[in-house]
Each structure stands twice: as structure tokens, then as C-alpha cells.
Amino acid sequence: MKSKSSRFLVKGGKPLHGTVKLSGAKNSASKLLVATLLTDQPVHINNFPCTIIEMEVTRQICESLGTKFIKFSNNEAVLQTKKITNTSFSEDLGLINRIGILTVGALLKRTGEARIPKLGGDKIGARPIDFHLNALKQLGAEINEYEKFYELKAKALIGANITLPFPSVGATENLIMSSCLAEGTTYIHNAAVEPEIIDLILMLQKMGAIIDVLTDRRIVIRGVEKLKGTTHRVIPDRLEAASIAAAAIASKGEVVVKGARQIDMISFLNSIRLIGADYEILDDGIKFFYKQKMRPIIIETNVHPGFMTDWQPPFIILLTQAEGVSIIHETVYENRFGYVSELKKMGADIELYNTCLGGSVCRFANTNYYHSAVIKGPTALHHANITVPDIRAGFSYLVAALIAKGESIIDGAHYIDRGYEHITEKLSKLGVNISRI
Ligand code: EPU
Secondary structure (H helix, E strand, O other), X not given: OOOOOOEEEEEOOOOOEEEEEXXXXXXXXXXXXXXXXXXXXXXXXXXXXOOOHHHHHHHHHHHHHOOEEEEEEOXXXXXXXXXXXXXXXXHHHHHHOOOHHHHHHHHHHHHOEEEEEOOOOOOOOOOOOHHHHHHHHHOOOEEEEOOOEEEEEOOOOEOOXXXXXXXXXXXXXXXXXXXXXXXXXXXXXXXXXXXXXXXXXXXXXXXXXXEEEOOOOEEEEEOOOOOXXXXXXXXXXXXXXXXXXXXXXXXXXXXXXXXXXXXXXXXXXXXXXXXXXXXXXXXXXXXXXXXXXXXXXXXXEOOOOOEOHHHHHHHHHHHHHOOEEEEEXXXXXXXXXXXXXXXXXXXXXXXXXXXXXXXXOOOOOOOOOOOEEEEEEOOOOEOOEEEOOOHHHHHHHHHHHHHOEOEEEEXXXXXXXXXXXXXXXXXXXOOOEEEEO
């Protein structure tokens, strides 16, 4: 499943100016689609980024399981799963992203079984699903692992007291969806509380679920008999917001990002101000702008409300332009700096270390993972031909290319299309000279 063309040509050197409207959040929308499998009634989802490849994959997964799509265009998804007709989907769909495992709650509740192909996704770390599987076992699922898939069975899921070893977004979402129709109450300790998870909870609550989010990373789900249909609007994409903000500031421009919400980006906004760039909160978005020579900073990525791991690849480009030595300590994924080697080709001065730099000690201390980056700036970036390894690194290359002198070719546009809707149109509107070749 590739995009229209797999390469971008970017002619760099112009500041970005103008206004851009965010799409619905990819990492919320795909989960909302899966959550509709929990009811036999119709669900209507607005602000849905239908043209992102990740959504198409999720649509095909749902369709394989029995969902009928009444509409899936113009930012609207209207769908109904009267009956689950299949308890599995093709291995190919499982390999494209990591959504498949999230269907187990609905499949187990509605049919008593699920066969989930082993998952793929971006190459940013091992990305196991042991937290999901251990938690599902605690809810009463029986799980067998085969070479290419997992087979799960459960006569009924029963509420349990579950502590996640790390606040995993996917495992938290899986547990919420699996336990909202379980018998009794489920407590998730050390849960992730990302805005995309809250969006899922809000839709499930409208569908009839009873879910509390407590202040100490505890989520409490009281099982109900049945969920009903609803209408819901996907939250704006804060990953797209941060990516465009980084592009605007790195190019010394000024961009209004319509739909960006301060509440979802507090730590990002603080980092923007700490490096000497700035922003203004508007009624319907945030204006990001370059102000003065930028300063270095130490950033440690973390789960929400910390500085998101997905923000670091575009942000690192800003740090190549700041005066002095910056550090990014990646604490969520063990292997998320693979993309740096291509940036070095463009002239960035970035060195990777397998130690925890930046202040705190993370779970990758005493491992051989190069999870800290030291960035020396400012360095002029020059054009290059580069190949994208994953979605966010892909956007980072776009930002690098649009501030570099000359023409860059970015291979692997389909990775970027997995997470960014109408990206060439949006960037062109802001003055970027970008085309697909
Ligand atoms: N982890 C385990 N075992 C598990 C689950 C997770 O060890 O069973 C580890 C992972 O290997 C990782 C950490 O826990 O080191 C966090 O993983 P998490 O489960 O939170 O990530 P995810 O649910 O697979 C989602 C987003 C990612 C985003 C992360 C963190 C989607 C589809 N993906 O992944 O988004 O980076 O949460 O916020 O929602 C992206 O959009 O580019 C992207 C990669």
C-alpha cells in the first residue's frame, strides 16, 4: 500500500508563512475506528483523516472483520458492525501498522476468539506486545503464540487489577477497550494518559462505557453489558502541529496552525520558548514564529504530559540551528535516532551515545542502545538525497530539506503519507517549494 509517488523534491531556503489547518489526529482516529467494533450500532466519526494511509489500513482491518462502511471520505467515517463475520485479518495488514492487536477486546467479547497476525510498524525499536498479552491474560484470555500469529480465546473477560510495567499507549488503549464490556471492574495502574487516549475514553463514554481517569495514572473501567452507537469528532493532530511548528521556526518564518490546542502541547510550547522562539495562543489555534538567534536546550522525551517522543525528530532540526550544545535523551523508544545518520550527511553535527545524558536515568541505561543525542549548532544544512526510515523522521528530513540550500530528494514519501494528510498541498500553501517526483 504505497502513496501516489514515493519521492519528494524540495527546494530549500524560503521561510514558511501563512495558515495551515490541522487534520484529525492519526493516533486517535485509528483507535476510534477500532472502538466502533464494540457495538453493533452505527457510529459517525467527524474530522476523520480518511486519506492517511494508516486509516485505510485500519478501514481494511475493520472491513475484514465485518464492518460495513456507509461513508469514508471528506473527513467523515460512518460505519456499522452489525455482526463480526471473521475473527482474523490478513498478515499483510498486520505488518503495515500496529493497530491489529487493538481489535482483540471486541473480537473476544463478540465471538470468544481472535487470531491476530504478528505486528509490524515503524523501525524505531523492538516494539513488543508483551504488556498487551500479559494484561489480556489477567482479564481471562487464553493465548497461544504461533510463528506468524497469536490465537486468543475467552468465554468471558473478567475485570482485573493490572499494573503496566511502563505507561504504554497501545496497551492502555487495548485494556480500556477490552475491559469496558468485561464483567466487573478493571483497574489499570501506571496507565498512559495521552490526549489521544482521553479522546478514545470520551467516545466510549458517549457509547455507554463507565471509565474514570484518576490523577495518579490510574484508569478505572466498570464493565457494562452493551455499548451503543454515537457521533464523535477526532481531536486535532498535535504531532502534525509540532511538526509544522518546527518547520515554521527552523525556516525563520511565522505560521498559524489552526486547531492546535495548548492543553495538548504544554511541554512542547515550553521548549519552544526556552530555545528563544515563540508562539501566541489564538482562539482557534497557535501562531508559531522565529524571533531571535536560538539557544540550546536539554530535552528528555517522556510519556504525556512530558515532551513526546514523536516530537523529537522534527525538533532536532531546530537544535542544529541553535547556538551551542543541546541534548536529547530519548526515554520512550530504545532505537529512535537511526534517522540521524542522514542528517549528518546534510551537515548536522550530531553524535549519539548509549548512556543517559540529560539528567535522569531511563530504562535503557546499561544497555547498548544509542538513545542520547548531542547536537552542536548552528550548522548550515546542505541539500542531499536521503531515504526516510519512519513517519516522524520523514518529517524531520522535510524540515531539514526546506531550510537547506539547494534541491533535496527525499525517498520513501509513503512513510510520511502514513501520518500526514495532504502534506505537499499544506506545505506548498506555506511557501515551500515541494513536489512529488
Ligand atoms: N512496549 C513494550 N511492550 C508492550 C508495549 C509497549 O515493551 O507490550 C514499549 C515499546 O517498545 C516502547 C514503549 O513501551 O518502548 C512505548 O510504546 P507504546 O506502547 O506507548 O507505543 P505504541 O502504542 O506502539 C503509540 C503511537 C506512537 C507513539 C507512541 C508513544 C500509535 C499508532 N502509535 O505507539 O506513534 O510514538 O504511542 O507515544 O498510536 C507515530 O505516530 O509516529 C508513532 C510511532
